Amino acid sequence: MPAVPSLILGSGSPRRRELIAQLGVIPAGIQSPDIDEDPRRGELPRPYCARLAREKAEAIDAGPDDIVLSADTTVALGRRILGKPEDEKQAAEFLLALSGRRHRVITAVAVRRGARIWERDVVTQVQMKNLSNEELNAYLASGDWRGKAGGYGIQGAASAFIPWINGSFTAVVGLPMAETANLLIAAGYPLYKDLS
């Protein structure tokens, strides 16, 4: 058994890689999980998001002692799930639905070691201001909506659309850092341990 378990980042998201690097964690491997992200009929946003994080962690090919970290970020408008827009038209539809409204961003994290899974989900409230046509069109043209739940990235130009959030900024970007660190420690990852 290796003295230090390897961490496999089970996520293709560049944001998640950058966020765990801030903890000093450099993954031994990175794999993009390939799962069906369609919500089940009647599935609510929070259980949907938790299920996806878990399924992503389970879909990663890892050794029995490796630690796998996966996550899912979902934008919820009431009971409605807004995932990653398929095209610009859908991004426009999502942004118009969010314009002037408060919504939730849910990020679920799943850490797996062998058959054991440690999970947490975090809900952040986000207020989006009323978007003018000019703002909407400029943002759509920037392409920054691509690959982002709800069709916006709070860490980019869309920061100007968000007067306030209540909760974890990093969770909105893709990983709640405090909870992620706790899950890694629970799974036996030697975070903060001096390995020299």
Ligand SMILES: Cc1cn([C@H]2C[C@H](O)[C@@H](COP(=O)(O)OP(=O)(O)OP(=O)(O)O)O2)c(=O)[nH]c1=O
């Ligand atoms: C709301 C919001 C989402 N996002 C991103 C985080 C996630 O990468 C993405 C939601 O898609 P996810 O399905 O959570 O993740 P992903 O497809 O990018 O990567 P993987 O499944 O391989 O882990 O939206 C932002 O970067 N900023 C934001 O403000």
